[in-house]
Amino acid sequence: MGNLVHTIKQGDLRPSIVTPLGTLQDDGSLVPDNLTGCTVVLNATLGSKVIIAAGPVTITNAPLGQVQYDFRTGETNQVGDMQAEFKVIDTTGKPERYPNNGNFIIKVYRQVGT
Numbered sequence: 001m002g003n004l005v006h007t008i009k010q011g012d013l014r015p016s017i018v019t020p021l022g023t024l025q026d027d028g029s030l031v032p033d034n035l036t037g038c039t040v041v042l043n044a045t046l047g048s049k050v051i052i053a054a055g056p057v058t059i060t061n062a063p064l065g066q067v068q069y070d071f072r073t074g075e076t077n078q079v080g081d082m083q084a085e086f087k088v089i090d091t092t093g094k095p096e097r098y099p100n101n102g103n104f105i106i107k108v109y110r111q112v113g114t
Contacts (some may be wrong), residue, residue: 032065043082
């Protein structure tokens with residue numbers, strides 16, 4: 001995955017995070033990782049507080065590394081920039097986290113109305 005910043009409004013559950021997981025090349029292109037047989041979860045923190053712990057991720061196209069995370073009630077209630085990562089467990093039980101060069105951001109903006 002590249003340098004992803006996902007934006008969403010406070011209290012909203014859409015849009016979902018939809019992204020390929022893969023290896024970023026020197027030229028900036030992404031080579032997708034085959035996720036066949038893998039399990040994927042999402043972890044996210046806001047400061048030192050865990051907001052999403054092992055949130056279930058749907059693999060929408062395993063050979064192309066495509067995943068989708070659908071927010072659950074309460075996960076976008078706090079405004080701010082969450083640090084997030086996808087954790088993939090392969091068929092042998094070995095974990096790999098994406099992105100592997102840092103975290104991506106889930107930016108929650110304050111809602112204006114009710």
